[in-house]
Structure formats: C-alpha cells, structure tokens
Amino acid sequence: MYKIISLAFVFIAMVSVDAQKKNLDSISVPLFTGCEKQETREDQFICLQKNITTIYTNQLQHYIYAFEYLNIQSAEAEIQFVVHRDGSLKLKYVDTNEPTFRAYNVLAFQDMLEYMQKNKLSISVKDINAANQATDLVLKFPIKISLNEVVKESSNRLVNVLYDGAIKYEIIMTPTTDFKIYEIKGDQSFYLGKYNSLLEIKNTLPYKNLMQDEKELVTLAESDYGTSKILLQTKNIFYEKDFYTLFIVSEVKGKRIKQLRKYTSLSALKDSPYYDWIIRN
Numbered sequence: 001m002y003k004i005i006s007l008a009f010v011f012i013a014m015v016s017v018d019a020q021k022k023n024l025d026s027i028s029v030p031l032f033t034g035c036e037k038q039e040t041r042e043d044q045f046i047c048l049q050k051n052i053t054t055i056y057t058n059q060l061q062h063y064i065y066a067f068e069y070l071n072i073q074s075a076e077a078e079i080q081f082v083v084h085r086d087g088s089l090k091l092k093y094v095d096t097n098e099p100t101f102r103a104y105n106v107l108a109f110q111d112m113l114e115y116m117q118k119n120k121l122s123i124s125v126k127d128i129n130a131a132n133q134a135t136d137l138v139l140k141f142p143i144k145i146s147l148n149e150v151v152k153e154s155s156n157r158l159v160n161v162l163y164d165g166a167i168k169y170e171i172i173m174t175p176t177t178d179f180k181i182y183e184i185k186g187d188q189s190f191y192l193g194k195y196n197s198l199l200e201i202k203n204t205l206p207y208k209n210l211m212q213d214e215k216e217l218v219t220l221a222e223s224d225y226g227t228s229k230i231l232l233q234t235k236n237i238f239y240e241k242d243f244y245t246l247f248i249v250s251e252v253k254g255k256r257i258k259q260l261r262k263y264t265s266l267s268a269l270k271d272s273p274y275y276d277w278i279i280r281n
Contacts (some may be wrong), residue, residue: 030083033121048123052112052141055121059111060145062169064103068266069237070159070173070198075101079109080140087124087222090150091111092138099196105143107199107240132219151267156180158220158278160198160237162210170208171201172280182280183206202238214239217248221277228253230260232274249274 004254013149035047067075077096081089091109094102116122117280125137153175160171168184169192179201180187195201202208217233229252235243247269249261263269 022091025173031124053111060108062241066240071149071151071153073134076144077101077105083123083125083137085125085136087122103197103199149267151270156280157278161218162207166209211238212236232277
C-alpha cells in the first residue's frame with residue numbers, strides 16, 4: 001500500500017537575546033556541511049533546509065509502517081531544536097496532540113543525529129561578522145503525515161503480547177491510540193495501567209526486560225482446531241525502525257507448521273475472519 005509523508009519545512013530562526021541586540025548583518029547563520037560554498041545568506045539557508053528536510057524525512061520514513069499498523073491515519077507536529085555554539089543539536093520539543101506521533105518523531109530526530117555523525121555531516125553556527133562570537137539558534141519546522149488508505153476501527157485491538165514466565169501481558173490499543181496493559185490469568189484479565197505510547201511501555205519495568213527477539217514473530221492469538229492449533233502472528237511492533245505490517249495465519253500440528261494465510265496490511269486483516277481474534281472489549 002502506498003504511503004505518503006508530507007513534510008512542509010518552514011525554517012524559522014529564533015535567535016537568542018544576545019543575537020537580537022546585534023545588527024541584522026551580524027546575526028548568526030547556521031551552515032550545513034557543504035553549504036558554505038553558497039555565496040548568499042539566502043542560498044545557505046535554502047541549502048540547509050534541503051539537507052535537513054531530506055535527512056529527517058528519510059528517518060521518519062522508517063516508521064511509516066508502524067503508523068499503518070497502529071492506524072495513525074494522519075498527524076501533525078512542530079519540531080523545535082537548538083543548534084548550539086559548538087555545532088551540537090538538541091531537541092527542545094515535539095508539539096503535537098498525538099503522543100504516539102511525538103514518540104516516533106523523537107526517534108526520528110535521534111536517528112537523524114546518528115546519521116549525520118556517521119556521515120560526518122554537521123550544522124555549524126558562525127556569525128557573518130567574524131569579529132562577533134557565534135550564538136545558539138533555535139530552529140523549528142512543522143511536519144505532517146497522512147496515509148492514503150483509511151481503516152475505520154471502533155474497538156480496542158491487541159497489538160502485542162509479552163511474557164514473564166507463566167505471566168502473560170496483553171498490550172491493547174484503543175481507538176484513540178492510548179495503550180492499556182492487562183495481565184491475563186486463564187479466562188480472567190486484570191487491568192494494570194494506561195500509557196501514551198509504545199515507547200513509554202518499552203522504557204518501563206518490567207516490560208522493557210520482556211521484549212522478544214526482533215526476528216521472532218509475536219503470537220497474538222491461537223485457537224484449537226481438532227488435533228491442530230491455528231496461530232495468528234505478527235512482527236514485533238516494539239522494534240519500530242524498519243517495521244512492516246505482516247500478519248501470518250499458520251496451522252501447527254505436532255512439529256509441522258503450515259502457513260495458511262498472509263496479510264500485509266491492516267485493512268486486509270480487517271476484511272478477514274481473523275481480525276475478530278484480536279478485538280478486545
């Protein structure tokens with residue numbers, strides 16, 4: 001399914017108080033690696049915008065299938081970060097009403113820093129007037145994502161399962177993209193709490209120590225069928241980067257496992273009889 005990321009990069013420099021006291025001609029200009037070759041201040045900004053836009057979009061693109069799996073159809077945010085005198089970058093805030101989208105933008109920003117370091121790319125702050133000391137800058141841009149396929153969900157959905165020995169925890173997502181955890185004992189379930197994002201769960205004990213291996217499929221549901229067992233499995237959403245939507249239905253009979261169905265989108269699973277297996281009240 002085709003995905004769309006629309007990143008509208010409106011670059012706004014909010015200079016420090018010290019910089020505001022200077023003449024316009026001496027306000028600090030952030031320079032991206034290679035952009036110093038541009039002769040005018042405007043061209044240097046355009047060069048910086050193009051590079052940051054490309055890098056950030058590519059990093060956020062890694063999480064686009066996680067958006068689909070969690071059915072985040074559209075979201076907006078404003079990203080603000082500081083370029084310090086020494087060239088280091090620090091995220092100030094991600095302003096959005098969607099906590100899960102905020103969490104993925106935090107990850108994308110961290111990924112951008114790692115990418116820049118790995119590829120020896122940097123943003124330096126230098127005054128036009130060499131006699132003046134460089135100042136910190138605060139830069140911000142809005143970002144918007146949208147998926148071109150709408151999946152209507154009105155019920156809670158099981159998105160992951162964790163095990164601590166014989167203890168089973170179900171991670172449930174609500175239609176408003178809140179996450180609730182239940183401890184399952186036999187036919188009973190016990191509510192343990194609500195979280196704003198999967199990243200929050202991933203950083204919380206005991207759940208942070210219970211993550212399956214990235215390559216292992218997570219069994220969301222199973223059902224006995226005569227002498228066989230039918231499993232509904234998916235990839236582990238807690239490994240968000242390069243995640244892709246995959247639901248596999250398999251028949252297990254003794255040591256023999258046979259794949260029966262494969263769904264590569266949430267909409268395809270929703271149209272199948274197995275979707276009801278992961279719906280929770």
